[in-house]
Amino acid sequence: MTKEMPNQINIVYFSWVKERLGRDQELLELPEIVENVGQLVEHLQNCDPVYRDVFSDLKKLRFALDQGFVGLEASLRDAKELAIFPPVTGG
């Protein structure tokens, strides 16, 4: 079965990412050129200076696709939810 690129993706935010963006989630229409996590982040950065500010240091961010950790190179194919948050600090 070929994996499909979704037309839209739900993005959820946590911790200071959520606070600085002023929202905990949003549904994003995906432009055709956006195929992986890094391109999606770049797309958001180009959309609004707030994203440029909050996502300015990618080393301070972690990403999860459909509830599993991924890197910037991860494909968005078949993905329903992307989470963007700082490194975890539980325990």
Next chain:
Amino acid sequence: MIRVSVIESDFDAGAEIKNLSALGGGAVTSFVGQVRGDGTLDALELEHYPAMTEKALRKIADEALEKWDLHGITIIHRVGRLGVGEQIVLACTCSNHRQASIEACSYIMDQLKTVAPFWKKEIKQDGSESWVEERQSDLDAAKGWEN
């Protein structure tokens, strides 16, 4: 037997230890993490990613079961506002042997600190708030199990 739970209310560590002990084996290790006071801290606010948290905790428990011969694992992590001295987390393991039980419990806590989607915010007595940052020592401890 694996039991993972994410809750707002407090837990009874003694009862959890007793439940795992009932599985037999003879070696039970437990770790309880509490909110550490420093004279200026009022509380911690624990946030998590509900859709991912239990999945991440279960994955850690599955990994521990693969590495050590265990009868059971219990992981409980609280969320919400927790005052100084309150319990945050319990990791409990049960095995036939002391070393397996202790090592597995230590492994679970080291992994939990680096891959379970929880975030701590410190709320000081003067009302100021700040998100806790990851510590290199936690990353090193988790990485130490790779060898």
